[in-house]
Amino acid sequence: MKGSEIIIESLKAAGVDVVFGLPGGMVIPLYDALFDSDMRHILVRHEQGAAHMADGYARATGKTGVCIATSGPGATNLVTGIANAYMDSTPMVAITGQARSDLIGTDAFQEADITGITEPVVKHSYLIKDTKDIPRVFKEAFYIASTGRPGPVLIDIPSDMQLADIDYKPAGRINLPGYKPTLKGNRKQIKAAAQAIAAASKPVFYAGGGVITAGAEKELLALARLMKIPVTTTLMGLGSFPENNDLSLGMLGMHGTGYANYAVTHCDLLIGVGARFDDRVTGKIDTFARHAKKIHIDMDPAEISKNVAIDVPIVGDARDVLAGILQELKKMKREPKKTAAWLEQVIAWKKKHPLHYKDEKGAIMPQFVIEEINRVTKSDAILCTDVGQHQMWSCLFYTHVKPRHFVSSGGLGTMGFGFPASIGAKVGRPEKTVIDVAGDGSFQMNIQELATAVCNDIPVIVCILNNGYLGMVRQWQELFWNKRYSETAISCQPDFAAVAEAYGALGMTITDKNDVGDAIRTAIKAKRPAVLDFRVKAEENVFPMVPAGKSIDEMIGGHKS
Amino acid sequence: MKHTLSVMVENKPGVLARIAGLFSRRGFNIDSLAVGVTENPDVSRMTITVNAAEHPIEQVTKQLHKLINVIKITDLDPDNTVARELALIKVKSDARSRGEVMQIAEIFRAKILDVSRKTMTIEITGTAEKIEALELLLKPNVAEIVRTGRIAIERGEK
Numbered sequence: 001m002k003g004s005e006i007i008i009e010s011l012k013a014a015g016v017d018v019v020f021g022l023p024g025g026m027v028i029p030l031y032d033a034l035f036d037s038d039m040r041h042i043l044v045r046h047e048q049g050a051a052h053m054a055d056g057y058a059r060a061t062g063k064t065g066v067c068i069a070t071s072g073p074g075a076t077n078l079v080t081g082i083a084n085a086y087m088d089s090t091p092m093v094a095i096t097g098q099a100r101s102d103l104i105g106t107d108a109f110q111e112a113d114i115t116g117i118t119e120p121v122v123k124h125s126y127l128i129k130d131t132k133d134i135p136r137v138f139k140e141a142f143y144i145a146s147t148g149r150p151g152p153v154l155i156d157i158p159s160d161m162q163l164a165d166i167d168y169k170p171a172g173r174i175n176l177p178g179y180k181p182t183l184k185g186n187r188k189q190i191k192a193a194a195q196a197i198a199a200a201s202k203p204v205f206y207a208g209g210g211v212i213t214a215g216a217e218k219e220l221l222a223l224a225r226l227m228k229i230p231v232t233t234t235l236m237g238l239g240s241f242p243e244n245n246d247l248s249l250g251m252l253g254m255h256g257t258g259y260a261n262y263a264v265t266h267c268d269l270l271i272g273v274g275a276r277f278d279d280r281v282t283g284k285i286d287t288f289a290r291h292a293k294k295i296h297i298d299m300d301p302a303e304i305s306k307n308v309a310i311d312v313p314i315v316g317d318a319r320d321v322l323a324g325i326l327q328e329l330k331k332m333k334r335e336p337k338k339t340a341a342w343l344e345q346v347i348a349w350k351k352k353h354p355l356h357y358k359d360e361k362g363a364i365m366p367q368f369v370i371e372e373i374n375r376v377t378k379s380d381a382i383l384c385t386d387v388g389q390h391q392m393w394s395c396l397f398y399t400h401v402k403p404r405h406f407v408s409s410g411g412l413g414t415m416g417f418g419f420p421a422s423i424g425a426k427v428g429r430p431e432k433t434v435i436d437v438a439g440d441g442s443f444q445m446n447i448q449e450l451a452t453a454v455c456n457d458i459p460v461i462v463c464i465l466n467n468g469y470l471g472m473v474r475q476w477q478e479l480f481w482n483k484r485y486s487e488t489a490i491s492c493q494p495d496f497a498a499v500a501e502a503y504g505a506l507g508m509t510i511t512d513k514n515d516v517g518d519a520i521r522t523a524i525k526a527k528r529p530a531v532l533d534f535r536v537k538a539e540e541n542v543f544p545m546v547p548a549g550k551s552i553d554e555m556i557g558g559h560k561s
Numbered sequence: 562m563k564h565t566l567s568v569m570v571e572n573k574p575g576v577l578a579r580i581a582g583l584f585s586r587r588g589f590n591i592d593s594l595a596v597g598v599t600e601n602p603d604v605s606r607m608t609i610t611v612n613a614a615e616h617p618i619e620q621v622t623k624q625l626h627k628l629i630n631v632i633k634i635t636d637l638d639p640d641n642t643v644a645r646e647l648a649l650i651k652v653k654s655d656a657r658s659r660g661e662v663m664q665i666a667e668i669f670r671a672k673i674l675d676v677s678r679k680t681m682t683i684e685i686t687g688t689a690e691k692i693e694a695l696e697l698l699l700k701p702n703v704a705e706i707v708r709t710g711r712i713a714i715e716r717g718e719k
Contacts, residue, residue: 119582124629144629178632302623
């Protein structure tokens with residue numbers, strides 16, 4: 001069997017039924033084998049799109065996403081997507097072609113040292129040097145990508161390795177002496193955490209993407225309910241706790257809700273679960289949750305006490321650990337109303353500092369568009385975003401109730417992520433309404449994937465919050481740079497609806513507030529790719545906001561006056 | 562504070578690059594690094610000396626552990642470790658000074674490896690301090706020095 005056919009067999013053995021990619025010289029053998037297989041291939045228009053699609057697919061389904069690119073520029077075009085998956089711990093396997101093995105190191109045509117280039121942004125990588133290693137490498141790659149703290153794994157395959165004809169032997173048992181993720185939490189630590197929770201009168205859960213990765217949302221909900229503990233989530237954790245629950249505080253951090261930031265600042269116990277105390281969450285690090293004892297539950301031991309000193313560290317799978325804590329607490333004597341005063345305080349903060357924006361006559365407010373998406377889809381869509389103001393409004397003004405329904409670039413902050421990610425999400429969850437909220441700036445970073453959506457009949461809906469600016473940078477310039485809008489005005493832009501139509505998608509331009517809901521409904525009914533160009537108020541800011549380097553309770557803006 | 566990390570890794574291509582990359586990425590400067598295979602040909606041992614405080618060394622150790630090819634890391638306790646490095650020192654020396662250099666070498670239990678008309682090459686094994694002491698004595702006449710970096714092993718039974 002040829003190496004290329006062994007690759008397809010290995011993908012099937014890993015349970016893969018769809019891949020995202022673009023052919024090129026050094027993967028012709030692989031694509032030739034793909035031609036005869038029943039593997040679904042989504043042909044993209046730029047390799048970056050393939051990586052983000054694999055990422056979006058993985059986030060929406062929990063399965064490992066796969067992307068394919070050729071050597072050299074094909075491979076380097078994947079780099080942003082791989083880095084993005086790494087920062088947000090997405091399980092992904094990226095397959096790249098490579099120059100013939102005897103040419104490696106000679107600056108051959110389209111040769112790039114992609115294992116070297118991606119080294120800082122992969123969980124692991126392989127360069128295949130013997131065709132018979134293919135089954136083992138693929139088995140290991142999928143195992144590494146999807147277990148422990150997930151992440152991208154790159155497999156670089158020289159063209160001659162794809163061509164060599166050998167006897168196919170499926171991979172044996174995995175033997176990785178240096179890779180043994182800790183799944184079960186230490187029982188002693190679990191007991192200590194339960195005791196700390198029982199003793200706390202002002203506890204707060206701080207839930208991150210790890211809760212979703214572990215599928216621990218039921219355990220989190222049960223614990224929060226049992227002990228009456230309010231829950232705030234990170235951007236990556238949106239959907240890990242239903243925001244329509246009274247105990248929800250929404251998102252915390254730089255653009256978090258006032259009540260979440262006040263609760264974290266004043267709590268006496270902070271329970272971090274699958275979150276990594278990122279600087280966008282903590283603000284000024286020395287004052288973050290300064291009165292609180294801290295429990296940190298994480299899969300990755302390197303995250304414990306990395307940024308903030310932790311009192312009760314627990315390494316393990318969030319689901320296992322939360323279930324363990326729940327069990328312990330059920331055995332213990334509990335004061336039923338211990339957190340009552342604290343919850344009253346939280347309610348007071350919610351009343352005093354609600355999320356808020358000022359309506360402006362005649363304008364479409366960007367926040368209103370998000371609220372309309374929320375109403376029309378009944379909070380049940382998979383919402384994808386790019387990065388910037390529209391992303392923060394999507395975090396704040398949509399009601400996130402289910403895990404794997406919010407797909408957004410958190411750690412790397414990749415503009416151009418949302419649209420291809422939404423295509424990947426829709427491929428993985430075709431029964432869902434998938435909406436990509438984009439900015440007029442970020443949408444143009446991967447606009448070419450309109451062809452992918454149209455040609456593969458993947459009906460995603462792009463809602464552009466078009467304000468004619470690179471809005472988040474403009475906001476910083478307005479607030480901190482004396483309104484010097486250096487290179488952020490991008491009102492010279494295409495007619496997005498016409499561009500969409502030119503690609504064969506549905507295009508609409510919406511300039512009246514009263515048409516917002518109808519436009520979304522029309523797009524959903526059309527069942528084909530659609531681009532809705534909402535002309536929103538140009539110089540609107542995302543509030544509240546914690547200025548860089550400030551404590552998270554030092555928010556500006558967003559006060560109801 | 563100086564730490565000596567003993568890192569057991571799978572003997573596979575690219576491992577050194579991954580480890581070196583991780584140190585620089587996380588803002589650490591490697592003082593010395595020595596690599597060689599162990600009693601098990603599939604496993605190499607890297608002895609890395611690095612200057613860092615306790616918290617950052619813990620962080621870099623945890624990050625190292627995340628590399629798939631890293632099997633085991635030990636932050637060696639200096640009181641319970643024997644450590645050596647080796648240096649080759651080429652000294653300018655002609656017939657007149659040869660005897661003096663040989664005497665110094667003898668005091669340090671160093672070996673003369675090579676003698677030419679105008680130079681002598683000395684091999685010395687020992688702690689970094691010992692090597693530096695010899696270097697200091699020979700200094701005005703030193704032409705070249707090559708050092709291996711420290712290798713270290715824990716005392717007693719495994």
